[in-house]
Amino acid sequence: MSKTLAEKIWADHIVRSAEGEPDLLYIDLHLIHEVTSAQAFDGLRLAGRTVRRTDLTIATEDHNTPTLNINLPIADPVSKLQVDTLRQNAAEFGVRIHSLGDAEQGIVHVVGPQLGITQPGMTIVCGDSHTSTHGAFGALAFGIGTSEVEHVLATQTLPLVRPKTMAINVDGVLPEGVTSKDVILAIIAKIGTGGGQGFVIEYRGSTIRALSMEGRMTICNMSIEAGARAGLIAPDETTFKYVKSKPHAPEGADWDAAVAYWKTLQSDADAKFDTEIFLKAEELAPFVTWGTNPGQGLPLSASVPNPADIADVEERGAAERALTYMGLEAGLPLKSISVDTIFLGSCTNGRIEDLRAAAEILKGKKKADSVRMLVVPGSARVRLQAEQEGLDQIFIDFGAEWRNAGCSMCLGMNPDQLAVGERSASTSNRNFEGRQGKGGRTHLVSPLVAAATAIRGTLSSPADL
Amino acid sequence: MEKFVTHTGTALPLRRSNVDTDQIIPAVYLKRVTKNGFEDGLFAAWRNDPDFVLNQPQYRAATVLVAGADFGTGSSREHAVWALQNYGFKAVISSRFADIFRGNSLKGGLLTVILPQEKVEKIWELIEADPTTAITVDLEAKNVRLGSEIFPFELDDYTRWRLIEGLDDIGLTLKNIDAVSAYESSRPSYKPKTLPARS
Numbered sequence: 001m002s003k004t005l006a007e008k009i010w011a012d013h014i015v016r017s018a019e020g021e022p023d024l025l026y027i028d029l030h031l032i033h034e035v036t037s038a039q040a041f042d043g044l045r046l047a048g049r050t051v052r053r054t055d056l057t058i059a060t061e062d063h064n065t066p067t068l069n070i071n072l073p074i075a076d077p078v079s080k081l082q083v084d085t086l087r088q089n090a091a092e093f094g095v096r097i098h099s100l101g102d103a104e105q106g107i108v109h110v111v112g113p114q115l116g117i118t119q120p121g122m123t124i125v126c127g128d129s130h131t132s133t134h135g136a137f138g139a140l141a142f143g144i145g146t147s148e149v150e151h152v153l154a155t156q157t158l159p160l161v162r163p164k165t166m167a168i169n170v171d172g173v174l175p176e177g178v179t180s181k182d183v184i185l186a187i188i189a190k191i192g193t194g195g196g197q198g199f200v201i202e203y204r205g206s207t208i209r210a211l212s213m214e215g216r217m218t219i220c221n222m223s224i225e226a227g228a229r230a231g232l233i234a235p236d237e238t239t240f241k242y243v244k245s246k247p248h249a250p251e252g253a254d255w256d257a258a259v260a261y262w263k264t265l266q267s268d269a270d271a272k273f274d275t276e277i278f279l280k281a282e283e284l285a286p287f288v289t290w291g292t293n294p295g296q297g298l299p300l301s302a303s304v305p306n307p308a309d310i311a312d313v314e315e316r317g318a319a320e321r322a323l324t325y326m327g328l329e330a331g332l333p334l335k336s337i338s339v340d341t342i343f344l345g346s347c348t349n350g351r352i353e354d355l356r357a358a359a360e361i362l363k364g365k366k367k368a369d370s371v372r373m374l375v376v377p378g379s380a381r382v383r384l385q386a387e388q389e390g391l392d393q394i395f396i397d398f399g400a401e402w403r404n405a406g407c408s409m410c411l412g413m414n415p416d417q418l419a420v421g422e423r424s425a426s427t428s429n430r431n432f433e434g435r436q437g438k439g440g441r442t443h444l445v446s447p448l449v450a451a452a453t454a455i456r457g458t459l460s461s462p463a464d465l
Numbered sequence: 466m467e468k469f470v471t472h473t474g475t476a477l478p479l480r481r482s483n484v485d486t487d488q489i490i491p492a493v494y495l496k497r498v499t500k501n502g503f504e505d506g507l508f509a510a511w512r513n514d515p516d517f518v519l520n521q522p523q524y525r526a527a528t529v530l531v532a533g534a535d536f537g538t539g540s541s542r543e544h545a546v547w548a549l550q551n552y553g554f555k556a557v558i559s560s561r562f563a564d565i566f567r568g569n570s571l572k573g574g575l576l577t578v579i580l581p582q583e584k585v586e587k588i589w590e591l592i593e594a595d596p597t598t599a600i601t602v603d604l605e606a607k608n609v610r611l612g613s614e615i616f617p618f619e620l621d622d623y624t625r626w627r628l629i630e631g632l633d634d635i636g637l638t639l640k641n642i643d644a645v646s647a648y649e650s651s652r653p654s655y656k657p658k659t660l661p662a663r664s
Contacts, residue, residue, distance in 0.1 A: 038498035055660040078496040129541040145543035145569035247663040250655040258655035
């Protein structure tokens with residue numbers, strides 16, 4: 001029977017299948033960070049259990065880590081305790097860890113791909129909803145809760161109910177200045193934050209095929225913002241080439257065997273998806289969110305919507321509350337909105353290509369006096385690479401702050417936060433109330449829009465410069 | 466895990482949709498390394514507003530949360546489930562839940578009940594008219610009862626059995642650990658390993 005890509009990967013990982021029970025699925029890679037693992041290790045200890053496969057497990061510190069003075073002890077004692085607890089657990093259970101100060105430390109979803117332990121056809125989990133990022137390699141990758149983290153540590157499996165499948169087809173050539181971030185923001189605006197609930201999304205079409213691995217990661221990363229369990233893209237030569245250059249790529253005969261398998265990882269031509277959606281690349285534009293969920297977005301050239309024009313009662317109420325929280329008036333052109341802070345970073349847009357794209361626009365210019373800009377590389381390795389290329393100096397000359405790696409202002413668990421009422425243009429993934437700091441107001445944008453906005457001080461695209 | 470068979474209490478109407486887990490418990494409250502003490506962070510930002518429903522005395526003892534659609538979107542933090550449980554909630558009713566939140570809740574014994582939006586609205590009306598109205602969430606009978614109303618709900622038999630018996634998922638999987646070993650013996654050698662480390 002013909003199968004979709006997600007169904008093929010699922011079938012290849014079934015350990016046990018029984019009528020009326022969820023499938024027991026084998027997990028090829030378990031990524032761990034400090035926020036969602038402490039209680040799981042504690043559970044193992046209480047039950048006298050061990051980590052079944054330390055060789056399929058890896059930990060790093062990202063959510064709490066400071067981006068300044070990383071050679072000093074973490075100032076916040078509660079953050080420090082959480083990071084110390086991860087270090088102790090890793091040592092006690094024999095888990096490989098990349099701690100602050102290590103060249104491989106960074107956001108867990110940037111670290112996996114750069115080490116080459118993210119490969120096509122795998123099942124990958126992490127106690128973090130943006131695990132969907134790894135789907136860019138044609139892996140089935142999804143976020144889990146702490147109970148499931150404990151389950152994977154103990155058994156290297158998870159009992160899971162088979163998801164439905166959705167195809168999102170994007171075809172054509174993206175207009176100048178339109179990035180993969182704009183594509184995914186447009187998709188979420190179209191299907192809504194609940195549109196993907198219960199589905200694994202496969203992104204397909206010529207637009208997706210033309211994207212780099214990093215562009216694909218940005219798209220898969222935000223699948224969860226559409227409510228999807230996971231998002232993935234069939235592997236191709238772009239994928240193979242990317243993996244080949246990484247430390248943990250298969251070698252010798254293993255490489256050939258791996259590629260032969262990876263080439264089978266495509267949805268069959270006659271495979272049937274439960275739902276299918278189509279977008280034309282030519283119709284897309286730089287996108288920005290105006291509200292407090294990632295589905296509340298519009299092209300940058302639009303104006304703040306009027307809730308009175310929204311037919312659905314629930315949606316109208318949500319829009320009214322969002323405008324109040326965001327301090328915006330209906331009808332205001334989005335490009336007239338002034339921001340205080342620009343955040344360039346996160347597992348969505350904190351990779352080297354994102355930094356290069358922004359630096360290209362900022363080079364030789366000065367930031368608007370009214371804004372501050374934080375540039376936070378996704379990993380210590382990305383930071384080193386950027387410094388080799390001289391990008392750090394471009395950001396510093398522009399007037400931005402060049403920081404160390406971590407999740408940083410994407411969720412403000414460390415000191416990088418918005419103040420009450422402060423407004424950001426952020427390349428991250430969530431514009432929820434208070435996400436970047438209590439009372440903070442977030443507009444989600446691409447690295448190109450972030451850069452142009454930093455120059456002008458108001459939401460802008462490079463075309464406005 | 467504590468068993469869930471049936472629960473009777475009072476309910477709290479949360480007339481908001483798209484309640485993401487950053488609202489249920491903001492990130493700054495996630496730093497504990499235990500599973501308790503998270504009640505302080507529950508809806509922390511919204512609780513600054515004295516009119517917020519959680520601050521209204523008539524709902525202080527509520528144990529069933531009745532929320533708008535798409536409850537629990539966003540971050541996978543299981544702390545959202547712990548915060549609701551630590552505060553005293555035993556069940557959450559909504560017309561739609563985000564996948565990860567729902568998975569977490571049913572693993573941890575917080576029963577999430579899906580009812581059609583019009584039934585949710587009916588419950589809101591009834592409890593707002595009389596906040597002392599007793600509400601029963603009955604997993605054995607698979608229904609929600611309040612006043613003269615009975616609303617049936619669905620939950621797959623496997624999850625229902627696990628909750629009623631209070632069974633630990635890991636214990637269940639370990640009964641089949643031989644199948645895991647058998648699967649591992651045929652895994653291809655090209656699959657990556659994190660150890661020994663290469664860089």
